[in-house]
Structures are given as C-alpha cells and as structure tokens.
Amino acid sequence: MKKLYFVMALLIVASMVLAACGAPATEAPAPEPVAPAATEAPAATEAPVATEAPTEMTKVCQVTDTGGIDDKSFNATAWKGVQDAIAEYGDVEGKYLESQQQADYEVNLNAFASEGCDLIIPVGFLLADATAAAATANPEQKYAIIDVDYLAFPNLRGSGFAIDQATFLNGYLAAGMTKTGKVGTYVGIAFPATTKFMDGFALGVAYYNEVKGTDVKVLGWDVTTRQGLEVGNFESTDDGRKMGEQLMDEGADIIMPVAGPVGLGTLAVMEERGSGMLIGVDNDWSLSNPDKAGFILSSAMKNMDVFVTETIGMVIDGSFKGENWIGDLANGGVGITYGSELGDTVPAELKAEIEALIPMIQSGEIVTLPEGVY
Numbered sequence: 001m002k003k004l005y006f007v008m009a010l011l012i013v014a015s016m017v018l019a020a021c022g023a024p025a026t027e028a029p030a031p032e033p034v035a036p037a038a039t040e041a042p043a044a045t046e047a048p049v050a051t052e053a054p055t056e057m058t059k060v061c062q063v064t065d066t067g068g069i070d071d072k073s074f075n076a077t078a079w080k081g082v083q084d085a086i087a088e089y090g091d092v093e094g095k096y097l098e099s100q101q102q103a104d105y106e107v108n109l110n111a112f113a114s115e116g117c118d119l120i121i122p123v124g125f126l127l128a129d130a131t132a133a134a135a136t137a138n139p140e141q142k143y144a145i146i147d148v149d150y151l152a153f154p155n156l157r158g159s160g161f162a163i164d165q166a167t168f169l170n171g172y173l174a175a176g177m178t179k180t181g182k183v184g185t186y187v188g189i190a191f192p193a194t195t196k197f198m199d200g201f202a203l204g205v206a207y208y209n210e211v212k213g214t215d216v217k218v219l220g221w222d223v224t225t226r227q228g229l230e231v232g233n234f235e236s237t238d239d240g241r242k243m244g245e246q247l248m249d250e251g252a253d254i255i256m257p258v259a260g261p262v263g264l265g266t267l268a269v270m271e272e273r274g275s276g277m278l279i280g281v282d283n284d285w286s287l288s289n290p291d292k293a294g295f296i297l298s299s300a301m302k303n304m305d306v307f308v309t310e311t312i313g314m315v316i317d318g319s320f321k322g323e324n325w326i327g328d329l330a331n332g333g334v335g336i337t338y339g340s341e342l343g344d345t346v347p348a349e350l351k352a353e354i355e356a357l358i359p360m361i362q363s364g365e366i367v368t369l370p371e372g373v374y
Contacts, residue, residue, distance in 0.1 A: 058316055060085065061117035062096040063108045065124040067234050069096050072288040073260035073281070074304055078123045078146050080283075081308025088309065089316055105130035113138045119315045121146065121308060125193055131156070142320055144311040146304050147193050154322040157314075159307045160193075162328035163281075164200030165361050166300040167256070168368040169336040169354050170279050171204020173298055174254045175216040176350045177277070184219040184252030186229035186243045188259030192374060197258040197281060197300065199223055200368045207357075207366065219252050223370050231262055240265025248276055254297060256281065270295045277342065286339040296339040297346075303333050330362050 060082050064075040082094040095117070097108040105127045112120045113134060122131045123146045131145050135153040142155055149160030174183040185201055187194050198221040205218050220243075221228035229247075231239040240257060244266030247255050256279035257263030263278070267285075270276035271292055278285065280299035289296065307325055314320040327333015336354065338346060360366045 057091050057093045058089070058118045058312065059093045059095065059116070060119045060121065060312055060315075061112040061115070062094070062121040062123060063105065063112065063127065064096060064098045065105075065126050065234070066099055066101060067124075067260045068098050071234075071261045072264070072285070073234075073283065074146060074302065075123050076288070077283045077302070077304045078121060078308050081305035082121070082312070084305055084309045085312040089313065092312060092316075099127075102126065106133065109134040113141050118142065119144060119312060119320075121311075123147075125191060142315060144308065146307070149324040149326060152322065152324075156322050157311050157320065158324040159304070160324060160326045161302045161304075161334055162196075162326060162368075163193075163300060163302050163334050164196045164203075164368040165329045166302070166334040166336055167197050167200035167281075168204035168207070168361065168366070169357060170256065170298055170300045171201040171206075171218075172208045172354055172357065173204075173336070173346065173350065174201070174256070174279060175205040175208035175212075175214065176353075177297060177346065178216055178254050180251045180253045181215065182217045182219055182251040183254040183256075184229075184247035184250070185256040185258060186220045186231065186247070188231055188234040188262055190228070190230050194258050195221075195226070196369065196374070197256070198228060199370055199373070201256055201279075201300075203368055203370070219247055219250055220255075226373070231259060234260040234262060236262055237265035237268070240267075241269055244269035244276075248273065253277065254279065256300070264289070267292050267295060284337050284340075286341065286343075290340070293339060293341045295342075297342050298336055298338050301335045301337055303327060303335070306332060328362075329358055 062079060062082060067073060067075050069075050069079055086092045086094055099105055099108055109130055119142045121144050125147050128148045131143060132151055135143050135156045139155055144157040146159055149158045151158055183205060185198050187198060202218045202221055202223045205216050209216055229243060231243060240262035244255060254277045255266055257266050258281055267278050270278060276295060277297040278295055279297055282302045284299045286293040286296040307327060357366060361368055
C-alpha cells in the first residue's frame, strides 16, 4: 500500500514539473501589419497661368499739312488708310500731328522720328522739302509721302496719282450734264499735282465736244496757256465762296474746285442759291458732306488710302523699300464715283459712255494730259 502511495506521489511530482515547464510554446499569432498613417501629400501649388507675350504694335504716324486731319480731302483720306490698316492688320497704332503753319512740318516730322514711329506719313507736296531733309537725317526711319513721286531715298516710299484720268471722266460727265453749256474749275495752289486735275477735266470736256459736236465751255482753266483761277491756299472757305459766286455768275452750273476745304465755300453758295452741282476731288464728297449731297454730282477719286494701307502692310511684312507708286485707273488708285443722291439723275447711256472710256484711257488711245507739259 505504501508502495502504491509512493508511486502516486512520484506521478504527482512529475505532473507538477511538467506544468512548471509548460508544453512547447506555440508562437503568438503575428500582429496584423498596421499601415502607417497616411500623411497628406503637400498641397499642389497651381502652375502660374501662362501670359501671352505683349503684341508688338506697329506705330504709324501721320503729319498733316495746314488743312488739318479733318479736311474732308487728302489729309482725311490718308488717315482713312491708317484706320483701314488698323482694321485689316490689327496690331497697328495710329497717331497724327496737325501742322498749323508750314514751319510745323519739320518740327512735327522730327518729333515723330524721336518718338520711334515705325512709319511716318507726310501728307502733301508742301512737306516734300522737310521730308527730304528728315529722310536724310534719319536713314533708319521709314517714310511714305503723299502726292510726291520725285524724291529718291532708300527709306522713302513716294506716291503719285494719274488723277487726270479720273478728272477726264468727270469732265466728260460735266459736259454731258450741264444745262448752261458752261462748267468751271479753280485751284488752291497751282503746281503739277494740282494742274493735272484741271488738265484732265478740260480735256474730258473737249473730248465730249469732239464726240457730240457740242461747244461746252470750261471757265477757270486754259490747257493751252496754262492760266486759270487760283486762290493761293487750301484753307479759306471764304475764298471758295468768292470763286463759286464768280463762276456761277459767269454761267457755270457745274464746278470742280481743286482746293481741299476751300471747295466747301463753293458748296455753301450752291446750297444758298439752291442751284448748281459740284464735282468733288480726292474722296467722295457726297459721303463726307451728306447734308449737301443734293448738290454733289460726282467726285474724282484719288485713293490715297489704298497707298497708305498697302505701305503699312509692307512695313509689317518686311517688304518695305524706297520706291514710287503711281495710282491710276488700272490699279484702283484713281477713279470716278457718282454722288449718293445725284448719281441716279445721270442717264444710263451717259454712264455707259464714261465706262467705255476707261479701257481707251488705259490703252493710251485717249490722252488725258496735254503733250509736252509734264
């Protein structure tokens, strides 16, 4: 029995030892990996908005003669060319300086040269000497002069106009429309660019007489003697009034003033008397004087705006060069336009005759200037 108790004691001791030592340990389940707490990415900074490089503007600067920018004649027509270039090309800036007296020509040209204009446009033959001096003193400066085609500089583009072709057509029209058998003309200052107006006009009347067997008289200009009516300026409407009264009193019912704003005085006389018709020059006078369109038969167009716009385009595309451009019937530099109101009173047959003259003039079959004068 004691032996049994002894064995049992041994078993109990053995079990206690085993318990103390423990069963082979099993590895604790590995903890699930914990993702590191997300750190916010640094806020993206907005990329700077791309700004377009500033557009380089072409600066065009016009210097007027004493008639001013709104002379309803060639200063205004040249300025229209600048405005047309702004509309066509976009990146063009237009500026002008008005000359109050001839001493201003040089001053204004020099002012624009100092300002860094890409193109300077002197308007009219009166600026020829000042422009020649400026072109010489500033060989890198580009110039484009209106109504001067006899200067030769590599930085100057000149222009001339076969305006006699346009006034020839208007002279033929006047001869066909007169009721008194007398038409008139006068000039502001006589020089080749202005006397060509009157030569073409007188020869157009003469051609009508030759074709029709009529004897319409031209008052104010004699092609043979080179003598006629001259007021001596391009500003005084009072002088235009006097010329209008004189010619109308002598029987002229159609008058072509070649004197810029001076002609407005003649137009005022016609409006006061309620009679007479005027032929405008340089631009469409029925559009520039809409309140008096009922007295404007037609206009001899000198399309200086075409020259100006074309030249600005040459500056922009880099093709500018010193040369002389002549506007004629073929390239649209000159032409005839009928008045917005009186145009409808011109017989269709007479208009057709005038249209038929154009190719004859272009071919040289009809001569629009006296031989040996120019």
